[in-house]
Amino acid sequence: MDRLQLFMLVVMATLLSLVMPSDAGRRDGCRYYRRMCKHEGTRYERWDTWSTDDCYDCTCLGKGYGYKCCQDFWLPMIFDESQCEAVWDKESCSYSVVNRNPADTTPCEIFAGILK
The missing domain is CATH 2.10.70 (Complement Module; domain 1)
Structure with a gap:
């Protein structure tokens, strides 16, 4: 099998994996x-x-x-992890970022996230 045939075989296998889950x-x-x-x-x-x-x-x-x-939800990625943590709420299917110290009422600043 030459290189072109091998290349075509890989392309076809990739395409089939996309259209036939x-x-x-x-x-x-x-x-x-x-x-x-x-x-x-x-x-x-x-x-x-x-x-x-x-x-x-x-x-x-x-x-x-x-x-x-x-499964679509927004995932917070960049925030001060030393003072804050992301908490999953199964009822709303969403994350919130809260202070690790319950007595601290300062809101956590989120700098970036991704839609997952």
């Missing part, structure tokens, strides 16, 4: 499932959406395509 493949920060759109006993139709207890928003992609679940 496995049962629980990950792509674009989402999990893709190739099975019936069903969650906790409820069956969903194409483009129906639902949320899970672990903060995933899911969308049914239709018969034969399955569904995808994405």
